[in-house]
Amino acid sequence: MATMQDVADRAGVTKQTVSNVISGRVPVRPATAAKVRAAIAELGYTPNLVARSLATGSTKTVGLFVPTVAGAFYADVVEAAEDVLEEHGYHLLLCTTRLDGERARRHLAGLTSRSVDALLIAGDRDLNDHLPLLAGARFPVALCAWETGTPDAFPVVTVDYEQAGYLAGRHLRGLGHERVAVLASPDHTTRLAGFRRAFAADGLDLPDSAVHIAAEPTMAGGFEAANAAFAADPGLTAVFATHDVLALGTLEAARISGRSVPRDLSVVGHDDNPDVRLARPALTTVAIPKREMARQAIELLLRAVAKSTPVVNSLQLLRPELIVRDSTCPPTI
Amino acid sequence: MATMQDVADRAGVTKQTVSNVISGRVPVRPATAAKVRAAIAELGYTPNLVARSLATGSTKTVGLFVPTVAGAFYADVVEAAEDVLEEHGYHLLLCTTRLDGERARRHLAGLTSRSVDALLIAGDRDLNDHLPLLAGARFPVALCAWETGTPDAFPVVTVDYEQAGYLAGRHLRGLGHERVAVLASPDHTTRLAGFRRAFAADGLDLPDSAVHIAAEPTMAGGFEAANAAFAADPGLTAVFATHDVLALGTLEAARISGRSVPRDLSVVGHDDNPDVRLARPALTTVAIPKREMARQAIELLLRAVAKSTPVVNSLQLLRPELIVRDSTCPPTI
DNA sequence: CTGAAAGCGCTTACAG
DNA sequence: CTGAAAGCGCTTACAG
Numbered sequence: 136m137a138t139m140q141d142v143a144d145r146a147g148v149t150k151q152t153v154s155n156v157i158s159g160r161v162p163v164r165p166a167t168a169a170k171v172r173a174a175i176a177e178l179g180y181t182p183n184l185v186a187r188s189l190a191t192g193s194t195k196t197v198g199l200f201v202p203t204v205a206g207a208f209y210a211d212v213v214e215a216a217e218d219v220l221e222e223h224g225y226h227l228l229l230c231t232t233r234l235d236g237e238r239a240r241r242h243l244a245g246l247t248s249r250s251v252d253a254l255l256i257a258g259d260r261d262l263n264d265h266l267p268l269l270a271g272a273r274f275p276v277a278l279c280a281w282e283t284g285t286p287d288a289f290p291v292v293t294v295d296y297e298q299a300g301y302l303a304g305r306h307l308r309g310l311g312h313e314r315v316a317v318l319a320s321p322d323h324t325t326r327l328a329g330f331r332r333a334f335a336a337d338g339l340d341l342p343d344s345a346v347h348i349a350a351e352p353t354m355a356g357g358f359e360a361a362n363a364a365f366a367a368d369p370g371l372t373a374v375f376a377t378h379d380v381l382a383l384g385t386l387e388a389a390r391i392s393g394r395s396v397p398r399d400l401s402v403v404g405h406d407d408n409p410d411v412r413l414a415r416p417a418l419t420t421v422a423i424p425k426r427e428m429a430r431q432a433i434e435l436l437l438r439a440v441a442k443s444t445p446v447v448n449s450l451q452l453l454r455p456e457l458i459v460r461d462s463t464c465p466p467t468i
Numbered sequence: 469m470a471t472m473q474d475v476a477d478r479a480g481v482t483k484q485t486v487s488n489v490i491s492g493r494v495p496v497r498p499a500t501a502a503k504v505r506a507a508i509a510e511l512g513y514t515p516n517l518v519a520r521s522l523a524t525g526s527t528k529t530v531g532l533f534v535p536t537v538a539g540a541f542y543a544d545v546v547e548a549a550e551d552v553l554e555e556h557g558y559h560l561l562l563c564t565t566r567l568d569g570e571r572a573r574r575h576l577a578g579l580t581s582r583s584v585d586a587l588l589i590a591g592d593r594d595l596n597d598h599l600p601l602l603a604g605a606r607f608p609v610a611l612c613a614w615e616t617g618t619p620d621a622f623p624v625v626t627v628d629y630e631q632a633g634y635l636a637g638r639h640l641r642g643l644g645h646e647r648v649a650v651l652a653s654p655d656h657t658t659r660l661a662g663f664r665r666a667f668a669a670d671g672l673d674l675p676d677s678a679v680h681i682a683a684e685p686t687m688a689g690g691f692e693a694a695n696a697a698f699a700a701d702p703g704l705t706a707v708f709a710t711h712d713v714l715a716l717g718t719l720e721a722a723r724i725s726g727r728s729v730p731r732d733l734s735v736v737g738h739d740d741n742p743d744v745r746l747a748r749p750a751l752t753t754v755a756i757p758k759r760e761m762a763r764q765a766i767e768l769l770l771r772a773v774a775k776s777t778p779v780v781n782s783l784q785l786l787r788p789e790l791i792v793r794d795s796t797c798p799p800t801i
Numbered sequence: 802c803t804g805a806a807a808g809c810g811c812t813t814a815c816a817g
Numbered sequence: 818c819t820g821a822a823a824g825c826g827c828t829t830a831c832a833g
Contacts, residue, residue, distance in 0.1 A: 136582075138825095138827090139827065140826080148803075148804085149803070149804050150826090150827080151803075151805085151828085152802090152803060152804080154828065155802090158828085160829090161802080161803090162802065163802070163803085164803085167803080179604060181580055181581045181582075182581055182826085182827075183581065183582060183825085183826050183827065184581045184582065184583040184827095185521045185522045185527060185583060185825085185826080185827090186522055186809090186825070186826030186828090187826080187827055188518045188809090189516075189518050189522050189808095189809045189810070189825085189827070189828095190808080190826080190827045190828040190829080191809085191827085191828065191829090194518060194583075196561070196583075203543075204537050204543045204546050204547060205540060205543040205544065205547065206543075207538060210536075210537045210538040210539075211538065213537050213562075213564075214536070214538065214564055214566070217562070217563070217564055221571070221575075226561055226563075226578070226583070227561065227562050227563070228529070228559055228560065228561055229546070229550070229560050229561075229562040230550070230559075230560070231546075231547055231550060233547070238554070245559070247514055248514045248515055248516065249516060249517065250517040250518060250521075250527075250529075271512060273469050353742065354742075354743055355742075384746065387748060409686065409688075410687055413687045413688055413717065413720055415720060415723060471811090472810065472811065473810080481819075481820085482819070482820050483810090483811080484819075484820065484821085485818090485819060485820080487811070487812065488818090488819085491812080493812090493813095494818080494819090495818065496818070497818060500818080515811075516809085516810050516811065518809085518810080518811090519809070519811040519812090519825090520810080520811055521825090522810080522811070522812095522824095522825050522826070522827085523810080523811045523812040523813080523824080523825055524811085524812065524813090524825085525825075
């Protein structure tokens with residue numbers, strides 16, 4: 136593996152000159168540059184990024200923590216983040232925490248050793264406790280897709296989840312539903328609160344018994360939670376699932392229990408994953424701009440890296456949007 | 469940010485001694501070690517991984533290329549790979565190529581600059597052309613989930629896709645199906661060949677007109693391909709979709725066209741994604757050991773890194789397995 | 802526009 | 818068991 140010194144020897148110059156033609160930071164006489172380029176080509180030289188990183192203090196990679204990469208939501212976040220990074224010549228160091236706080240902590244501690252120029256943490260579950268580890272990080276840190284207990288020590292780019300829940304609730308209320316259930320992941324408390332607010336606005340109180348926590352964020356989890364909801368209140372007319380995938384499981388549970396959607400049961404999801412458009416019936420859901428969220432969070436970070444200023448600490452809330460499709464209608468009972 | 473020298477000064481030793489207590493490679497007198505540890509704690513010192521990498525020549529990170537992270541298949545591959553890496557103290561540099569050959573080439577070229585100790589490339593699409601770029605790589609490279617035109621320059625850990633297709637075909641033939649269609653992604657030629665072989669064994673030839681290429685590996689893609697298949701042969705009794713997600717789209721298309729599955733139409737998928745168990749009817753599919761595949765490929769690489777020997781160049785084929793569920797039965801027409 | 806020097810923060814033999 | 822030296826491969830002022 137050729138080194139910069141090898142190239143310099145071959146071209147009859149010093150390695151600083153080689154560095155200059157590569158970086159373009161300092162003008163080099165065309166004839167000299169040509170010799171250098173020729174030497175590079177002959178040797179198949181390619182700069183050692185690690186050495187460059189040590190000299191410059193920049194690794195050109197940013198770390199991204201996500202709970203998982205399975206499921207359309209975080210997959211999209213990862214790919215959107217990667218797109219922005221690529222535009223800026225950065226690489227992606229990925230870490231999926233898998234709902235395992237200890238695992239997350241280990242990785243967090245590992246990254247502190249500055250092998251990364253910046254860090255984006257997406258999704259709160261199990262990570263809130265370990266954020267103080269990052270207090271002394273020598274690189275900018277930002278958070279996105281944060282729903283509960285948003286820390287104020289770091290900039291956050293997230294969605295107005297309260298509003299998202301409210302949109303779902305208002306839609307169902309507007310249709311005239313009164314006996315409803317919420318199928319939620321444990322940490323979706325803000326969506327739930329927004330949903331409650333929509334009902335409270337009409338003087339309706341959503342009892343805790345109408346909230347069913349899904350054991351896991353999968354179709355199977357939604358399936359079971361829906362069955363629990365049906366058992367708790369056989370006469371309910373609508374369900375808000377705080378995850379599309381939970382809503383898909385609900386559709387199955389409805390089918391099996393002989394409920395026709397939306398005639399016997401309205402279903403509202405959350406996220407607007409691509410799949411739900413093809414579900415039968417096509418799912419009414421709350422869309423959230425996840426790609427835009429990831430993009431803005433990364434850009435925020437990259438801006439701080441570029442200027443080597445601390446990140447501006449702000450809380451940015453993107454707007455959710457209700458997408459009405461075929462899984463909701465007024466109650467017919 | 470404290471440096472090793474700072475710690476040494478504080479503890480009243482030289483930085484080599486600090487290095488020794490951190491690495492544990494050389495015994496250090498307990499009293500000295502204690503002083504050093506105290507200094508480390510007081511300063512909040514954490515070693516600079518980039519400097520260490522330059523000195524040791526190892527970055528403790530391996531690169532992983534996947535076509536995408538959306539969809540259960542590659543999401544699983546990524547997480548399985550990450551698990552193994554974590555066990556060995558490695559980080560994951562992720563690159564999704566997004567079916568974009570040019571993008572893949574850029575990243576490949578970038579990684580050649582040894583910011584990575586090893587590289588795993590999963591999924592062939594659009595990458596075969598650029599593999600020669602890796603010929604001179606100074607780190608081990610391996611391939612997995614490779615279906616067509618398996619290169620012999622690198623070790624490959626993949627699935628016996630021909631056998632997978634054959635299993636699907638034999639199942640359908642065993643049930644008595646004759647008029648069948650295949651819904652395939654463009655690069656699934658090996659699964660297709662295996663499927664054909666099962667029919668050829670009974671003297672049945674699968675005409676090209678029975679093969680329908682899905683525009684994209686999504687439910688919508690499967691939906692459209694299924695409709696094309698129905699139009700081409702309204703009397704077909706079974707479909708093999710080379711992707712579960714295509715099969716899911718087929719289920720929708722069948723529903724809408726009034727075909728009851730499996731009575732009017734048998735459907736076989738491929739991959740055994742978690743979702744398909746909950747589909748109605750539950751999908752018969754060919755399971756492939758993707759997590760095991762990723763694990764073995766990474767371990768192969770890590771072994772080569774550890775011994776700094778070149779990877780042993782082999783082709784390893786994992787066995788697919790047919791999972792019979794409720795979407796297939798003998799033709800009733 | 803080109804060259805000599807110092808430094809990025811570690812590790813690795815090698816003496817003592 | 819501890820310290821002095823050289824080196825990993827680059828970049829960055831700084832003279833000429």
